[in-house]
Amino acid sequence: MNNDELCYMPATEALTNFKSRSLSPVELTQAIIHRAEAIQEIINPFADQYFDEALDAAKVAETKYQNSNDLLGCLEGLPLAVKDSTPIEGRRSTNGSLMNEAQIDQFSNPSIERLLKSGANLFARTTCPEFCWLFSCHSRMWGITRNPWRLDITPGGSSGGSAAALAAGAATIATGSDSAGSIRQPASQCGVVGYKPPYGRMPLSPSNSFDPYVQIGPMARTVADTALMSNVMSGPHPLDHTTLPEKLNIPDRLQGITGMRIAFSTDLGHYELANDVEREFLTSMQSLSNAGAKLEEVPLDGLSEIIRLSHGAQEFLAHGFLKDAVENHSDVVSDYVPELLETALKYSIEDYQRSILLAGEIWQNHLGPVFQKYDALICPTVTSPMVPAENWQTHKILVNDRQLTDTEITMTALFNLYSRCPVLAVPSGTTNDGLPCGLQIVGRPCDDITVFRIGAAFEIARPWMQLDRNRPSLELMLTKDN
Numbered sequence: 001m002n003n004d005e006l007c008y009m010p011a012t013e014a015l016t017n018f019k020s021r022s023l024s025p026v027e028l029t030q031a032i033i034h035r036a037e038a039i040q041e042i043i044n045p046f047a048d049q050y051f052d053e054a055l056d057a058a059k060v061a062e063t064k065y066q067n068s069n070d071l072l073g074c075l076e077g078l079p080l081a082v083k084d085s086t087p088i089e090g091r092r093s094t095n096g097s098l099m100n101e102a103q104i105d106q107f108s109n110p111s112i113e114r115l116l117k118s119g120a121n122l123f124a125r126t127t128c129p130e131f132c133w134l135f136s137c138h139s140r141m142w143g144i145t146r147n148p149w150r151l152d153i154t155p156g157g158s159s160g161g162s163a164a165a166l167a168a169g170a171a172t173i174a175t176g177s178d179s180a181g182s183i184r185q186p187a188s189q190c191g192v193v194g195y196k197p198p199y200g201r202m203p204l205s206p207s208n209s210f211d212p213y214v215q216i217g218p219m220a221r222t223v224a225d226t227a228l229m230s231n232v233m234s235g236p237h238p239l240d241h242t243t244l245p246e247k248l249n250i251p252d253r254l255q256g257i258t259g260m261r262i263a264f265s266t267d268l269g270h271y272e273l274a275n276d277v278e279r280e281f282l283t284s285m286q287s288l289s290n291a292g293a294k295l296e297e298v299p300l301d302g303l304s305e306i307i308r309l310s311h312g313a314q315e316f317l318a319h320g321f322l323k324d325a326v327e328n329h330s331d332v333v334s335d336y337v338p339e340l341l342e343t344a345l346k347y348s349i350e351d352y353q354r355s356i357l358l359a360g361e362i363w364q365n366h367l368g369p370v371f372q373k374y375d376a377l378i379c380p381t382v383t384s385p386m387v388p389a390e391n392w393q394t395h396k397i398l399v400n401d402r403q404l405t406d407t408e409i410t411m412t413a414l415f416n417l418y419s420r421c422p423v424l425a426v427p428s429g430t431t432n433d434g435l436p437c438g439l440q441i442v443g444r445p446c447d448d449i450t451v452f453r454i455g456a457a458f459e460i461a462r463p464w465m466q467l468d469r470n471r472p473s474l475e476l477m478l479t480k481d482n
Contacts, residue, residue: 001023003031003034003035004169004468004474006023006027006028006031006032007031007032007035007169007170008169008221008465008466008471009028009172010220010221010222010224010225010466011075011078011172011173011220011222011225011228011229012222012224012225012228014028014077014078014172015074015075015076015077015078018061018065018076018077019065019072021065021066024058024062024065025058025059025061025062025065025076025077025078025121026055026058026059026061026062028058028077028078028079028172029054029055029057029058029077029079029121029123030055030058032079032123032169032170032171032172033051033054033055033079033123035168035169035170036049036051036123036124036165036170036171037051038474038478039148039168039170039478042146042151042478043145043146043147043148043151043164043165043168043170044127044142044143044144044145044146044161045081045126045127045145045155045160045161045162045164045165045168045170046081046124046125046126046127046161046165046170047084047094047124047125047126047127047128047141047142047161048084048091048092048124048125049123049124049125050122050123050124051123051124053122053123054079054121054122054123054124057121057122058077058121061076061077061119061121062077064076064077065077072119073117073118073119073120074118074119074228074232075115075118075119075120075173075228075229075232076118076119077119077121078119078120078121078172078173079120079121079123079171079172079173080115080116080120080121080122080123080171080172080173080174080175081122081123081124081125081126081161081162081165081170081171081173081174081175082112082115082122082124082125082126082174082175083125083126083128083158083159083161083162083174083175083176083177084096084125084126084127084128084142084161085128085132085158085177086109086112086175086177086205086216087105087107087108087109087112087205088105088108088109088112088116088122089105089106089107089108090104090105091104091105091125092104092105092125093105093125094141095128095130095131095132096127096128096129096130096131096132096139096141096142096158097130097131097139097141097325097332097333097334098140098141098332098333099325099329099332099333101141107205109203109204109205109216110203110204110205110237110239110240111175111202111203111204111216111233111234112175112216114232114233114235115175115229115232115233118232120173120232123171124165124171125161126159126160126161126162126164126165126171126174127139127142127143127145127160127161128142128157128158128159128160128161129157129158129160129334130333130334130336130337131318131321131322131325131337131340132157132158132177132179132182133158133318133322133340133393134157134158134336134340134391134392134393134406135154135156135157135158135181135182135185135387135391135393135406135407135410136154136156136157136160136387136388136389136390136391136392136406137154137155137156137157137158137160137161137164137186137389138154138334138389138390139334140332140333140334140335141334142161144389144390145160145161145164145389146164146389147164147167147189147190147389147435148164148167148168148190148472149167149190149191149434149435149436149472150433150434150435151389152388152389153189153385153386153387153388153389153435154189154387154388154389154390154391155167155186155189155190156185156186156187156188156189156190156382156387157182157185157186158176158177158182158186159175159176159177159178159182159183159186159194159219160186160189162174162175162176162186162219163176163186163187163189163190163192163194163219164186164190166190166192166219166220166221167190167191167192167436167465167471167472168472168474169471169474172220172225173218173219173220173225173229174218174219174220175216175217175218175219175229176194176216176217176218176219177214177215177216177217178194178196178214178215178216178217178412178416179211179213179214179215179314179416180213180310180311180314180410180412180413180416181381181410181411181412181413181416183195183196183215183217183219183425184196184381184412184423184425184438184440185381185382185410185412186219187219187381187425187426187427187438188380188381188382188385188425188427188436188437188438189382189385189387189435189436190436191427191430191436191438191464191465191470192219192220192221192427192465193219193220193221193222193223193225193226193424193425193426193427193455194217194218194219194226194424194425195217195218195219195226195230195422195423195424195425196215196217196415196416196422196423196424196425197215197217197230197234197422197448198244198419198420198421198422198445198446198448199212199215199242199419199420200242200243200244200420201215201230201234201243201244201248201422201446201448202215202216202217202230202233202234202235202243203235203236203237203239203240203243204216204240204242206239206240209240209241209242210241210242211317212242212419213313213314213416213417213419215416215419216233217230217233218230218233221464221465221466222459222465222466223424223426223452223455223456223459224252224456226424226452226455227250227452230250230448231249231250234247234248235247235248244446248446248448248449250448250449250452251449254449254452254453254456254457255453256291256292256453256457257288257291257292257293257453257454257457258291258292258293259292259293259294260292260293260294260375260376260450260453260454261293261294261296261373261374261375262288262293262294262295262296262374262375262376262377262378262454263296263297263298263370263373263374263376263377263378264285264295264296264297264298264377264378264379265297265298265299265300265377265378265379266278266281266282266297266379266380267379267380267383268300268303268307268379268411268414269299269300269301269302269303269304270303270304270307271380271383271408271409271411272383272399272400272402272404272408272409273380273383273384273399274383274384274386274399274400274431275400276431276432276433276437277380277382277383277384277385277431277437278380279429280428280429280430280431280437281380281428281437281439283428283429284428284429284439284458284462285378287458287461287462288378288454288457288458288461290461291457291458291460291461292457293454293457296374298370298374298377300366300367300370302362302365302366303362303366303414305358306355306358306359306362306414306417307413307414309351309354309355309358309417310355310413310414310416310417311407311413312346312347312351312352312355313347313351313352313355313356313417314413314416315343315344315346315347316344316347316348316349316351316352317352318340318344319341319344319345322337322340322341322344323341325337325341326338326341336392336393339392339393339394340393343393343394355417359417359418363418367418371444371445375443375444375447375450376441376442376443376444376447376450376451376454377442378439378440378441378442378454379411379439379440379442380411380428380437380438380439380440381410381411381412381425381437381438381439381440382409382410382411382437382438383399383404383409383410383411384397384399384409384431385431385433385435385436385437386398386399386433386435387406387409391406393405393406393407397409411440412440415440415442418445420445420446421442421443421444421445422442422443422446422447422448422451423440423441423442423443423451424440424441424443424451424452424454424455425438425439425440425441426438426439426441426455426458426459426464427462427464427465427470428462429462441454441455441458
């Protein structure tokens, strides 16, 4: 088995091979670390790295598989990368900021703790922009993270490091967090799978467990790997008051989608979609129809204000920490942070209050009726992937003949406002420039299984990184002049 096959091997396949002893956790970990070292200087997806510790842990896992009396975790020996913003006891998490350069966490995020207790092998942290507040991935703390598909393009944000590592074959499984699309937008930019679970499905750290916009979630290259991680991470936790009371397990074998009623919208009645992204999206809808689902395009007019406020409410809540960063730490924060504060100050308490009132009206009159009639709603994730690697929040990107910001081309934040809706982001094809694009499968509140059924059926119809041709070229990603 060559190194590329190991680096892109699905987690589910690796576990099967571990158990049959046709593959060692040491062999897989060595391959992942070798790839990580090869791409780090160019792609830069990793923050802190624990390679020596991970190799020692892989040897322990190898011994467990060889000894039938040892208890195996359900993720035993899988190389895991965790986003730099997520606390792990005894480790540093900087949230992409030099302000936190010396911070060592005293506790672990409970969802990450579950992954580690299930045998996942932490080998690195992944980069994020400062405070996780950009749809690109660069900071003074970690430098510029680039897209393996094209180095001048961003892998997305804020979970850009995890998405880039997965796309480059430099991680088997990874984690992200998502308050406005920070899992799904990078998944689309890099051609990987990302999951924003319903609020309360996966326990959070105490600092954000009462923020309904924020979710932690799995990122991987296949729907099955994402489901595997979700089953480990999810479930009630005694130290997170907001977790849902019942544990939900996504079955290993999911039912097909024959007869399922699925609504779709190319633009949510609001967004400007690049022609090639729209082409790939509509082709994807035809693939789902061919798989047996009943697809129907639905008009979704009247969402523009709530889409604006789904961003604005979070901008308003960010006033405090951004103000502190600019006023008290201007010597260390990234150049774009004052601009983040300027944007946040454009939103008022009235905007925040309006978002709460309008959200109920929109659900009752627009989105609620859609989910009464249909099993799920599908839309694109990003209207154009042509976002530069060093993009700032107010920089403009040309989409067709319009100049738009990355906030205006990312179709995700609405479903953070409607936080009980599960959303699975999957690759949907490539643009004329050879960049990945993706779609979002949005489910009824707390109906995780349906979105995974659709995602699994779509992956069978249009397989992605399981095929060599749907991977970025290692030769190109290691070429600085690309």
